[in-house]
Amino acid sequence: MSERKSLPVVADAPADPSRRAFMRTAAAGAAVAALSSCGVEMEDFLRGHFKEFSPDELRHVLAKVERKNLERFGKKTTVSATGPRPGVEFGYGLDLSRCVGCRRCVYACVAENNPSRQSPQIQWIRVMEMDKEHGVDLAHANHYYEADAVPRPGKFYMPVQCQQCRNPPCVKACPTQATWKEKDGIVVIDYDWCIGCRCCMSACPYGARHFNWATPTLPADELNPHQHYLGNRPRPKGVVEKCTFCIQRTREGRYPACVEVCPVGARKFGNLLDPESEIRRVMETKRVFVFKEELATHPQFYYFYAT
Amino acid sequence: MRLDTHALTILAIVAAALASPPPAHAAGGNPAASPAGPTKSTKSEPSPEPANGAKARETAEGPRTPPLIQAEPPPFSEGIFPCSGCHVDPGDRTRRELTFHEDIQKVFDHDSNARWCLDCHDAQNRDVLKLASGETVPFTESYRLCGQCHGDKYRDWRAGVHGKRVGQWDGQKTYFLCVNCHNPHTPGFKGVKEIEVDGKKTTAPTLEMLRPEPRPLRPEEMRRPVAPKASTTAAGGR
Ligand code: SF4
Protein backbone atom coordinates (compact mmCIF):
# COMPACT_ATOMS: atom_id res chain seq x y z
CA MET A 1 0.00 0.00 0.00
CA SER A 2 1.50 3.26 -0.99
CA GLU A 3 1.86 5.85 1.70
CA ARG A 4 -0.61 8.63 1.20
CA LYS A 5 -0.67 11.55 3.54
CA SER A 6 -3.93 13.25 2.94
CA LEU A 7 -3.83 14.88 6.35
CA PRO A 8 -0.99 16.92 7.77
CA VAL A 9 0.91 14.60 10.03
CA VAL A 10 3.05 15.77 12.90
CA ALA A 11 6.54 14.33 12.56
CA ASP A 12 7.77 12.19 15.44
CA ALA A 13 11.18 13.81 15.45
CA PRO A 14 11.49 17.56 15.53
CA ALA A 15 12.05 18.92 12.10
CA ASP A 16 15.37 20.55 11.54
CA PRO A 17 15.47 24.17 12.77
CA SER A 18 15.78 25.78 9.39
CA ARG A 19 12.73 23.96 8.18
CA ARG A 20 10.79 24.99 11.24
CA ALA A 21 11.74 28.58 10.72
CA PHE A 22 10.54 28.30 7.16
CA MET A 23 7.28 26.75 8.29
CA ARG A 24 6.73 29.52 10.77
CA THR A 25 7.23 32.19 8.16
CA ALA A 26 5.00 30.36 5.75
CA ALA A 27 2.29 29.87 8.36
CA ALA A 28 2.52 33.47 9.40
CA GLY A 29 2.24 34.53 5.80
CA ALA A 30 -0.85 32.42 5.34
CA ALA A 31 -2.24 33.76 8.58
CA VAL A 32 -1.66 37.33 7.54
CA ALA A 33 -3.47 36.67 4.31
CA ALA A 34 -6.35 34.98 6.11
CA LEU A 35 -6.55 37.50 8.92
CA SER A 36 -6.39 40.65 6.91
CA SER A 37 -9.35 39.38 4.95
CA CYS A 38 -11.45 39.25 8.13
CA GLY A 39 -10.22 42.47 9.64
CA VAL A 40 -7.97 41.09 12.38
CA GLU A 41 -4.64 42.71 12.82
CA MET A 42 -1.54 40.56 13.00
CA GLU A 43 -0.45 42.27 16.19
CA ASP A 44 -3.62 41.22 17.98
CA PHE A 45 -3.27 37.73 16.68
CA LEU A 46 0.28 37.23 17.84
CA ARG A 47 0.13 38.92 21.21
CA GLY A 48 0.51 37.01 24.47
CA HIS A 49 -2.20 35.93 26.88
CA PHE A 50 -3.84 38.63 28.98
CA LYS A 51 -2.46 37.14 32.17
CA GLU A 52 1.08 37.41 30.84
CA PHE A 53 0.93 41.03 29.78
CA SER A 54 3.64 43.29 31.07
CA PRO A 55 2.33 46.62 32.38
CA ASP A 56 3.55 48.22 29.15
CA GLU A 57 1.79 45.72 26.94
CA LEU A 58 -1.38 46.11 28.95
CA ARG A 59 -1.32 49.88 28.59
CA HIS A 60 -0.74 49.50 24.88
CA VAL A 61 -3.64 47.07 24.47
CA LEU A 62 -6.04 49.21 26.51
CA ALA A 63 -5.12 52.29 24.52
CA LYS A 64 -5.76 50.33 21.38
CA VAL A 65 -9.24 49.29 22.53
CA GLU A 66 -10.03 52.91 23.30
CA ARG A 67 -8.81 53.93 19.87
CA LYS A 68 -10.93 51.30 18.21
CA ASN A 69 -13.95 52.37 20.24
CA LEU A 70 -13.44 55.88 18.98
CA GLU A 71 -13.24 54.66 15.39
CA ARG A 72 -16.26 52.44 15.74
CA PHE A 73 -18.55 54.70 17.79
CA GLY A 74 -17.04 58.13 17.45
CA LYS A 75 -17.12 58.39 21.22
CA LYS A 76 -14.42 58.69 23.85
CA THR A 77 -14.29 55.76 26.23
CA THR A 78 -12.15 54.70 29.16
CA VAL A 79 -11.12 51.07 29.26
CA SER A 80 -9.58 49.80 32.46
CA ALA A 81 -8.23 46.45 33.51
CA THR A 82 -8.55 46.85 37.27
CA GLY A 83 -7.56 43.58 38.87
CA PRO A 84 -9.11 41.64 41.73
CA ARG A 85 -8.58 42.97 45.25
CA PRO A 86 -6.84 40.78 47.78
CA GLY A 87 -9.20 39.47 50.46
CA VAL A 88 -12.26 39.83 48.25
CA GLU A 89 -14.40 37.01 46.97
CA PHE A 90 -17.65 38.18 45.47
CA GLY A 91 -20.96 36.62 46.38
CA TYR A 92 -24.34 37.39 44.91
CA GLY A 93 -27.68 36.72 46.57
CA LEU A 94 -31.07 36.75 44.90
CA ASP A 95 -34.17 36.70 47.06
CA LEU A 96 -36.75 34.53 45.34
CA SER A 97 -39.39 35.51 47.86
CA ARG A 98 -39.09 39.14 46.72
CA CYS A 99 -38.46 39.11 42.97
CA VAL A 100 -41.60 40.17 41.13
CA GLY A 101 -40.34 39.47 37.63
CA CYS A 102 -40.41 43.07 36.39
CA ARG A 103 -37.25 42.60 34.23
CA ARG A 104 -35.82 45.97 35.31
CA CYS A 105 -32.55 44.14 35.98
CA VAL A 106 -32.41 42.80 32.43
CA TYR A 107 -32.50 46.25 30.89
CA ALA A 108 -30.24 47.89 33.45
CA CYS A 109 -27.72 45.19 32.57
CA VAL A 110 -28.14 45.88 28.85
CA ALA A 111 -27.61 49.61 29.38
CA GLU A 112 -24.51 48.98 31.48
CA ASN A 113 -22.76 46.21 29.58
CA ASN A 114 -22.91 47.15 25.88
CA PRO A 115 -24.40 43.97 24.42
CA SER A 116 -25.93 43.77 20.96
CA ARG A 117 -29.49 45.18 20.98
CA GLN A 118 -31.20 43.54 17.99
CA SER A 119 -30.29 40.71 15.66
CA PRO A 120 -28.76 39.28 17.68
CA GLN A 121 -30.42 40.52 20.82
CA ILE A 122 -28.22 39.56 23.74
CA GLN A 123 -29.35 39.79 27.35
CA TRP A 124 -27.21 38.41 30.15
CA ILE A 125 -30.11 38.04 32.58
CA ARG A 126 -33.02 35.76 31.83
CA VAL A 127 -35.99 36.01 34.18
CA MET A 128 -37.89 32.76 34.34
CA GLU A 129 -41.50 32.59 35.38
CA MET A 130 -42.31 29.41 37.27
CA ASP A 131 -45.34 27.90 38.96
CA LYS A 132 -45.50 28.10 42.73
CA GLU A 133 -47.15 24.73 42.54
CA HIS A 134 -44.07 23.12 41.00
CA GLY A 135 -41.32 25.10 42.68
CA VAL A 136 -37.96 25.57 40.99
CA ASP A 137 -38.51 23.29 38.03
CA LEU A 138 -37.21 24.08 34.57
CA ALA A 139 -39.90 21.92 33.04
CA HIS A 140 -42.38 24.59 34.13
CA ALA A 141 -40.35 27.67 33.35
CA ASN A 142 -41.07 30.34 30.79
CA HIS A 143 -38.86 33.34 30.18
CA TYR A 144 -41.00 34.80 27.40
CA TYR A 145 -43.88 35.71 29.73
CA GLU A 146 -45.79 38.90 29.05
CA ALA A 147 -48.17 40.52 31.51
CA ASP A 148 -49.82 43.81 32.38
CA ALA A 149 -48.80 43.50 35.99
CA VAL A 150 -46.43 41.30 37.91
CA PRO A 151 -46.23 39.13 39.91
CA ARG A 152 -48.95 37.05 38.28
CA PRO A 153 -51.07 34.91 40.59
CA GLY A 154 -49.61 31.48 41.29
CA LYS A 155 -46.26 32.39 39.74
CA PHE A 156 -42.83 33.21 41.04
CA TYR A 157 -39.80 34.52 39.21
CA MET A 158 -36.24 33.30 39.03
CA PRO A 159 -33.69 35.44 37.22
CA VAL A 160 -30.73 33.46 35.91
CA GLN A 161 -27.38 34.83 34.84
CA CYS A 162 -23.78 33.61 35.03
CA GLN A 163 -23.38 31.91 38.39
CA GLN A 164 -19.60 32.54 38.49
CA CYS A 165 -19.00 28.88 39.30
CA ARG A 166 -16.08 27.94 41.49
CA ASN A 167 -15.72 24.83 39.36
CA PRO A 168 -16.65 26.31 36.00
CA PRO A 169 -17.26 23.79 33.21
CA CYS A 170 -17.03 26.61 30.67
CA VAL A 171 -13.42 27.31 31.60
CA LYS A 172 -12.50 23.65 31.26
CA ALA A 173 -14.16 23.46 27.87
CA CYS A 174 -12.38 26.44 26.33
CA PRO A 175 -9.63 25.20 24.00
CA THR A 176 -7.79 28.53 23.90
CA GLN A 177 -7.88 29.65 27.54
CA ALA A 178 -9.85 32.67 26.45
CA THR A 179 -12.02 32.37 29.57
CA TRP A 180 -10.83 31.89 33.11
CA LYS A 181 -11.74 32.49 36.73
CA GLU A 182 -10.19 35.45 38.51
CA LYS A 183 -9.15 35.53 42.16
CA ASP A 184 -12.27 37.41 43.27
CA GLY A 185 -14.40 34.78 41.59
CA ILE A 186 -15.43 36.53 38.39
CA VAL A 187 -15.22 34.29 35.34
CA VAL A 188 -13.98 36.52 32.54
CA ILE A 189 -13.53 36.29 28.78
CA ASP A 190 -10.83 37.91 26.67
CA TYR A 191 -12.77 38.63 23.49
CA ASP A 192 -9.51 38.86 21.58
CA TRP A 193 -8.65 35.29 22.44
CA CYS A 194 -12.09 33.82 21.94
CA ILE A 195 -12.18 31.90 18.68
CA GLY A 196 -15.96 31.55 18.74
CA CYS A 197 -16.03 27.76 18.90
CA ARG A 198 -18.83 27.95 21.50
CA CYS A 199 -17.54 24.93 23.46
CA CYS A 200 -18.08 26.94 26.65
CA MET A 201 -21.69 27.60 25.73
CA SER A 202 -22.45 23.94 25.45
CA ALA A 203 -20.57 23.25 28.68
CA CYS A 204 -22.42 25.88 30.74
CA PRO A 205 -25.42 24.30 32.46
CA TYR A 206 -27.08 27.68 33.06
CA GLY A 207 -27.35 29.02 29.52
CA ALA A 208 -25.38 31.98 30.75
CA ARG A 209 -23.17 32.42 27.69
CA HIS A 210 -24.29 34.21 24.56
CA PHE A 211 -22.80 34.30 21.09
CA ASN A 212 -22.42 37.23 18.75
CA TRP A 213 -23.74 35.56 15.63
CA ALA A 214 -23.38 38.83 13.76
CA THR A 215 -21.64 42.12 14.33
CA PRO A 216 -23.28 43.47 17.49
CA THR A 217 -25.78 46.23 16.93
CA LEU A 218 -25.08 48.89 19.52
CA PRO A 219 -26.07 52.49 18.81
CA ALA A 220 -23.31 54.93 19.72
CA ASP A 221 -25.60 56.95 21.94
CA GLU A 222 -26.30 53.86 24.02
CA LEU A 223 -22.64 52.96 24.43
CA ASN A 224 -21.52 52.93 28.05
CA PRO A 225 -18.12 54.64 27.88
CA HIS A 226 -17.02 53.33 31.27
CA GLN A 227 -15.52 49.99 30.32
CA HIS A 228 -13.39 47.12 31.53
CA TYR A 229 -11.20 45.10 29.20
CA LEU A 230 -12.58 41.80 30.54
CA GLY A 231 -16.13 43.04 30.79
CA ASN A 232 -18.30 45.48 28.93
CA ARG A 233 -15.98 46.71 26.19
CA PRO A 234 -17.76 46.37 22.86
CA ARG A 235 -17.52 42.91 21.38
CA PRO A 236 -16.69 41.95 17.82
CA LYS A 237 -18.67 39.45 15.79
CA GLY A 238 -18.07 35.79 16.57
CA VAL A 239 -17.23 35.86 20.26
CA VAL A 240 -18.97 34.67 23.39
CA GLU A 241 -20.01 36.95 26.24
CA LYS A 242 -21.72 36.70 29.62
CA CYS A 243 -22.39 38.39 32.96
CA THR A 244 -19.24 39.54 34.79
CA PHE A 245 -20.89 40.82 37.99
CA CYS A 246 -20.40 44.24 36.33
CA ILE A 247 -16.63 43.92 36.67
CA GLN A 248 -16.18 47.56 35.64
CA ARG A 249 -18.28 48.65 38.64
CA THR A 250 -17.63 46.03 41.29
CA ARG A 251 -13.84 46.16 41.00
CA GLU A 252 -14.22 49.82 41.89
CA GLY A 253 -16.35 49.05 44.91
CA ARG A 254 -19.75 49.79 43.41
CA TYR A 255 -22.79 47.54 43.37
CA PRO A 256 -23.65 45.84 40.06
CA ALA A 257 -26.24 47.65 37.94
CA CYS A 258 -28.89 44.96 38.49
CA VAL A 259 -28.59 45.30 42.27
CA GLU A 260 -29.13 49.04 42.09
CA VAL A 261 -32.11 48.95 39.78
CA CYS A 262 -34.14 46.16 41.36
CA PRO A 263 -37.25 47.92 42.68
CA VAL A 264 -37.89 45.31 45.37
CA GLY A 265 -34.34 44.98 46.65
CA ALA A 266 -34.21 41.30 45.77
CA ARG A 267 -30.57 41.45 44.75
CA LYS A 268 -27.70 41.42 47.28
CA PHE A 269 -24.01 41.68 46.57
CA GLY A 270 -20.83 41.80 48.58
CA ASN A 271 -17.63 40.25 49.79
CA LEU A 272 -18.03 36.70 51.07
CA LEU A 273 -14.85 37.07 53.11
CA ASP A 274 -16.20 40.07 55.02
CA PRO A 275 -18.20 38.77 57.99
CA GLU A 276 -20.18 42.01 58.10
CA SER A 277 -21.23 42.11 54.48
CA GLU A 278 -24.85 41.86 53.46
CA ILE A 279 -24.22 38.69 51.53
CA ARG A 280 -22.66 37.00 54.57
CA ARG A 281 -25.70 38.00 56.58
CA VAL A 282 -27.87 36.31 53.98
CA MET A 283 -25.73 33.17 54.06
CA GLU A 284 -25.87 32.98 57.82
CA THR A 285 -29.52 33.71 58.47
CA LYS A 286 -31.57 32.71 55.41
CA ARG A 287 -32.54 29.59 53.53
CA VAL A 288 -30.00 29.57 50.74
CA PHE A 289 -29.57 27.28 47.76
CA VAL A 290 -27.52 27.15 44.59
CA PHE A 291 -29.08 26.36 41.25
CA LYS A 292 -28.39 22.86 39.88
CA GLU A 293 -26.39 21.97 42.96
CA GLU A 294 -26.14 18.37 41.77
CA LEU A 295 -23.77 19.42 38.99
CA ALA A 296 -21.11 20.49 41.50
CA THR A 297 -20.38 23.73 39.72
CA HIS A 298 -20.31 25.46 43.12
CA PRO A 299 -21.74 28.82 42.08
CA GLN A 300 -20.87 32.08 43.75
CA PHE A 301 -24.43 33.10 43.01
CA TYR A 302 -26.92 32.14 45.71
CA TYR A 303 -30.69 32.07 45.69
CA PHE A 304 -32.42 32.58 49.00
CA TYR A 305 -35.77 33.07 50.66
CA ALA A 306 -35.86 35.97 53.10
CA THR A 307 -39.23 34.89 54.42
CA MET B 1 -17.17 55.77 64.56
CA ARG B 2 -17.48 52.15 63.89
CA LEU B 3 -20.88 50.73 63.27
CA ASP B 4 -21.86 47.43 64.38
CA THR B 5 -25.01 46.36 62.72
CA HIS B 6 -25.43 43.10 64.52
CA ALA B 7 -25.12 44.56 67.96
CA LEU B 8 -27.34 47.40 66.95
CA THR B 9 -29.83 44.90 65.71
CA ILE B 10 -29.97 43.25 69.06
CA LEU B 11 -30.42 46.61 70.70
CA ALA B 12 -33.22 47.31 68.32
CA ILE B 13 -34.93 44.04 69.01
CA VAL B 14 -34.62 44.50 72.70
CA ALA B 15 -35.93 47.99 72.36
CA ALA B 16 -38.81 46.80 70.25
CA ALA B 17 -39.57 43.90 72.55
CA LEU B 18 -39.52 45.93 75.70
CA ALA B 19 -41.38 48.60 73.81
CA SER B 20 -39.97 51.06 76.27
CA PRO B 21 -36.42 51.94 75.43
CA PRO B 22 -34.76 53.96 78.16
CA PRO B 23 -35.04 57.66 77.41
CA ALA B 24 -31.31 57.99 76.91
CA HIS B 25 -31.62 55.71 73.92
CA ALA B 26 -34.25 57.87 72.38
CA ALA B 27 -31.75 60.69 71.99
CA GLY B 28 -30.11 61.45 68.68
CA GLY B 29 -27.22 59.11 69.30
CA ASN B 30 -29.42 56.10 69.88
CA PRO B 31 -28.08 53.37 67.70
CA ALA B 32 -31.57 51.93 67.46
CA ALA B 33 -32.79 55.12 65.90
CA SER B 34 -31.36 54.51 62.46
CA PRO B 35 -29.97 51.51 60.66
CA ALA B 36 -26.47 52.13 61.80
CA GLY B 37 -26.72 55.38 63.63
CA PRO B 38 -25.09 56.66 60.51
CA THR B 39 -25.26 60.28 59.70
CA LYS B 40 -25.84 62.04 62.96
CA SER B 41 -24.60 59.85 65.76
CA THR B 42 -20.92 60.37 66.10
CA LYS B 43 -20.31 59.35 69.65
CA SER B 44 -22.13 56.08 70.16
CA GLU B 45 -19.71 53.48 71.43
CA PRO B 46 -18.92 50.71 68.99
CA SER B 47 -19.42 47.28 70.38
CA PRO B 48 -16.32 45.14 70.08
CA GLU B 49 -18.21 41.91 69.68
CA PRO B 50 -20.96 41.67 67.12
CA ALA B 51 -23.97 39.66 68.07
CA ASN B 52 -23.20 36.80 65.74
CA GLY B 53 -19.78 36.33 67.26
CA ALA B 54 -17.95 37.63 64.23
CA LYS B 55 -14.82 39.50 65.12
CA ALA B 56 -14.86 43.21 64.65
CA ARG B 57 -13.08 43.90 61.42
CA GLU B 58 -10.08 46.12 61.69
CA THR B 59 -8.04 46.73 58.61
CA ALA B 60 -4.79 48.49 58.00
CA GLU B 61 -6.68 51.74 57.56
CA GLY B 62 -8.24 51.29 60.96
CA PRO B 63 -11.76 50.22 61.79
CA ARG B 64 -13.89 50.16 58.71
CA THR B 65 -17.10 52.08 58.80
CA PRO B 66 -19.30 51.94 55.79
CA PRO B 67 -21.01 55.30 55.90
CA LEU B 68 -24.73 54.95 55.44
CA ILE B 69 -26.83 57.66 53.95
CA GLN B 70 -30.57 57.77 54.22
CA ALA B 71 -32.58 58.14 51.03
CA GLU B 72 -35.09 60.95 50.91
CA PRO B 73 -38.46 59.77 52.17
CA PRO B 74 -41.34 60.31 49.77
CA PRO B 75 -43.11 63.61 50.42
CA PHE B 76 -46.38 63.92 52.31
CA SER B 77 -49.52 64.39 50.27
CA GLU B 78 -49.79 67.98 49.13
CA GLY B 79 -50.89 70.40 51.86
CA ILE B 80 -51.42 67.79 54.54
CA PHE B 81 -48.46 68.45 56.81
CA PRO B 82 -48.20 69.70 59.50
CA CYS B 83 -51.21 67.79 60.75
CA SER B 84 -51.50 70.25 63.62
CA GLY B 85 -52.71 72.71 61.02
CA CYS B 86 -56.13 71.12 61.51
CA HIS B 87 -55.76 68.87 64.55
CA VAL B 88 -55.32 71.37 67.32
CA ASP B 89 -56.69 69.37 70.23
CA PRO B 90 -56.83 65.63 70.96
CA GLY B 91 -60.45 65.31 69.91
CA ASP B 92 -62.51 62.14 70.00
CA ARG B 93 -60.33 59.08 70.58
CA THR B 94 -62.88 56.37 69.86
CA ARG B 95 -62.36 54.17 66.86
CA ARG B 96 -64.75 55.22 64.11
CA GLU B 97 -65.19 56.09 60.46
CA LEU B 98 -63.86 59.55 59.84
CA THR B 99 -65.61 62.12 57.75
CA PHE B 100 -62.26 63.25 56.41
CA HIS B 101 -59.16 61.49 54.97
CA GLU B 102 -61.32 59.32 52.74
CA ASP B 103 -58.38 58.84 50.37
CA ILE B 104 -56.63 57.01 53.18
CA GLN B 105 -59.68 55.23 54.53
CA LYS B 106 -60.50 53.99 51.05
CA VAL B 107 -57.23 52.12 50.75
CA PHE B 108 -56.61 51.42 54.41
CA ASP B 109 -55.45 47.83 54.64
CA HIS B 110 -53.13 47.45 57.57
CA ASP B 111 -54.72 44.98 59.96
CA SER B 112 -57.76 47.18 59.47
CA ASN B 113 -60.05 45.05 61.61
CA ALA B 114 -57.99 45.66 64.69
CA ARG B 115 -56.28 48.96 64.14
CA TRP B 116 -56.98 52.54 63.37
CA CYS B 117 -55.34 55.96 63.11
CA LEU B 118 -54.48 56.61 66.73
CA ASP B 119 -52.63 53.31 67.10
CA CYS B 120 -49.76 54.92 65.25
CA HIS B 121 -50.54 58.64 65.22
CA ASP B 122 -50.19 60.50 68.50
CA ALA B 123 -53.44 62.01 69.68
CA GLN B 124 -51.77 64.85 71.61
CA ASN B 125 -49.35 65.93 68.93
CA ARG B 126 -50.48 64.94 65.45
CA ASP B 127 -47.15 65.92 63.95
CA VAL B 128 -45.43 62.87 65.43
CA LEU B 129 -46.03 59.14 65.61
CA LYS B 130 -46.50 57.08 68.72
CA LEU B 131 -44.99 53.74 69.70
CA ALA B 132 -46.95 51.18 71.71
CA SER B 133 -44.96 52.32 74.72
CA GLY B 134 -46.35 55.81 74.42
CA GLU B 135 -43.02 57.19 73.29
CA THR B 136 -43.35 59.51 70.33
CA VAL B 137 -41.18 59.36 67.24
CA PRO B 138 -40.91 61.86 64.40
CA PHE B 139 -42.17 60.90 60.95
CA THR B 140 -38.56 60.73 59.79
CA GLU B 141 -38.02 57.74 62.09
CA SER B 142 -41.18 55.89 61.18
CA TYR B 143 -39.16 52.67 60.77
CA ARG B 144 -39.03 52.42 64.55
CA LEU B 145 -42.79 52.35 64.58
CA CYS B 146 -42.90 49.68 61.86
CA GLY B 147 -40.21 47.72 63.64
CA GLN B 148 -42.19 47.25 66.83
CA CYS B 149 -44.49 44.78 65.06
CA HIS B 150 -42.33 43.73 62.10
CA GLY B 151 -39.23 42.93 64.11
CA ASP B 152 -37.90 40.33 61.69
CA LYS B 153 -38.10 42.69 58.73
CA TYR B 154 -36.63 45.49 60.82
CA ARG B 155 -33.70 43.31 61.78
CA ASP B 156 -33.09 42.29 58.16
CA TRP B 157 -33.47 45.85 56.98
CA ARG B 158 -30.84 47.11 59.38
CA ALA B 159 -28.44 44.48 58.10
CA GLY B 160 -29.18 45.40 54.49
CA VAL B 161 -31.01 42.17 53.70
CA HIS B 162 -34.58 43.48 53.53
CA GLY B 163 -35.05 46.46 51.26
CA LYS B 164 -32.57 48.09 49.02
CA ARG B 165 -29.24 49.85 49.21
CA VAL B 166 -27.35 51.57 46.44
CA GLY B 167 -23.80 52.86 46.22
CA GLN B 168 -20.68 50.96 47.19
CA TRP B 169 -20.66 47.34 48.33
CA ASP B 170 -17.55 48.15 50.37
CA GLY B 171 -18.21 51.75 51.29
CA GLN B 172 -20.76 54.50 51.24
CA LYS B 173 -24.30 53.29 50.68
CA THR B 174 -27.68 54.90 50.54
CA TYR B 175 -30.41 52.91 52.25
CA PHE B 176 -34.09 53.23 51.55
CA LEU B 177 -36.73 53.57 54.25
CA CYS B 178 -39.83 51.43 54.81
CA VAL B 179 -41.96 54.25 53.40
CA ASN B 180 -39.94 54.39 50.18
CA CYS B 181 -41.57 51.11 49.14
CA HIS B 182 -44.53 50.54 51.47
CA ASN B 183 -47.50 52.84 51.82
CA PRO B 184 -47.99 52.79 55.61
CA HIS B 185 -51.77 52.72 55.21
CA THR B 186 -51.76 49.80 52.78
CA PRO B 187 -48.32 48.35 53.28
CA GLY B 188 -48.45 45.17 51.21
CA PHE B 189 -45.94 45.77 48.40
CA LYS B 190 -47.60 46.63 45.12
CA GLY B 191 -45.12 48.71 43.17
CA VAL B 192 -42.80 51.67 43.35
CA LYS B 193 -42.02 54.63 41.16
CA GLU B 194 -38.95 56.79 40.90
CA ILE B 195 -39.37 60.33 42.11
CA GLU B 196 -37.17 63.29 42.86
CA VAL B 197 -37.16 64.99 46.24
CA ASP B 198 -34.96 68.06 46.64
CA GLY B 199 -33.18 67.14 43.45
CA LYS B 200 -32.32 63.70 44.78
CA LYS B 201 -33.57 60.51 43.20
CA THR B 202 -35.62 58.31 45.48
CA THR B 203 -38.69 56.09 45.30
CA ALA B 204 -42.27 56.22 46.43
CA PRO B 205 -44.76 53.38 46.79
CA THR B 206 -47.62 53.16 44.30
CA LEU B 207 -51.01 51.51 44.45
CA GLU B 208 -50.45 49.86 41.05
CA MET B 209 -48.34 46.81 40.50
CA LEU B 210 -45.33 46.95 38.21
CA ARG B 211 -45.61 46.26 34.51
CA PRO B 212 -42.79 44.05 33.29
CA GLU B 213 -40.32 45.24 30.66
CA PRO B 214 -40.60 43.63 27.21
CA ARG B 215 -39.86 39.94 26.91
CA PRO B 216 -36.69 38.85 25.14
CA LEU B 217 -36.91 38.07 21.43
CA ARG B 218 -37.29 34.49 20.40
CA PRO B 219 -34.48 33.19 18.20
CA GLU B 220 -36.71 33.16 15.12
CA GLU B 221 -37.55 36.82 15.69
CA MET B 222 -33.89 37.76 15.62
CA ARG B 223 -32.94 36.73 12.11
CA ARG B 224 -31.65 39.55 10.02
CA PRO B 225 -33.44 40.04 6.74
CA VAL B 226 -31.25 38.51 4.05
CA ALA B 227 -29.87 41.52 2.28
CA PRO B 228 -28.41 40.83 -1.14
CA LYS B 229 -24.63 40.72 -0.74
CA ALA B 230 -24.64 42.17 2.74
CA SER B 231 -21.19 43.21 3.80
CA THR B 232 -19.89 40.88 6.47
CA THR B 233 -16.90 42.98 7.39
CA ALA B 234 -18.69 46.16 8.28
CA ALA B 235 -16.96 48.90 10.16
CA GLY B 236 -18.38 47.33 13.28
CA GLY B 237 -16.08 44.33 12.98
CA ARG B 238 -12.84 43.95 14.80
S1 SF4 C 1 -35.42 43.84 38.86
FE1 SF4 C 1 -35.61 42.67 40.79
S2 SF4 C 1 -37.81 42.19 40.92
FE2 SF4 C 1 -37.45 42.82 38.81
S3 SF4 C 1 -37.03 40.86 37.73
FE3 SF4 C 1 -35.03 41.67 38.34
S4 SF4 C 1 -34.62 40.70 40.32
FE4 SF4 C 1 -36.81 40.44 39.93
Ligand code: SF4
Ligand atom coordinates in the same frame (compact mmCIF):
# COMPACT_ATOMS: atom_id res chain seq x y z
S1 SF4 D 1 -22.64 29.82 34.95
FE1 SF4 D 1 -21.89 29.01 32.99
S2 SF4 D 1 -20.64 30.69 32.15
FE2 SF4 D 1 -20.92 31.16 34.33
S3 SF4 D 1 -19.09 30.25 35.33
FE3 SF4 D 1 -20.73 28.69 35.43
S4 SF4 D 1 -20.42 27.42 33.62
FE4 SF4 D 1 -19.23 29.32 33.28
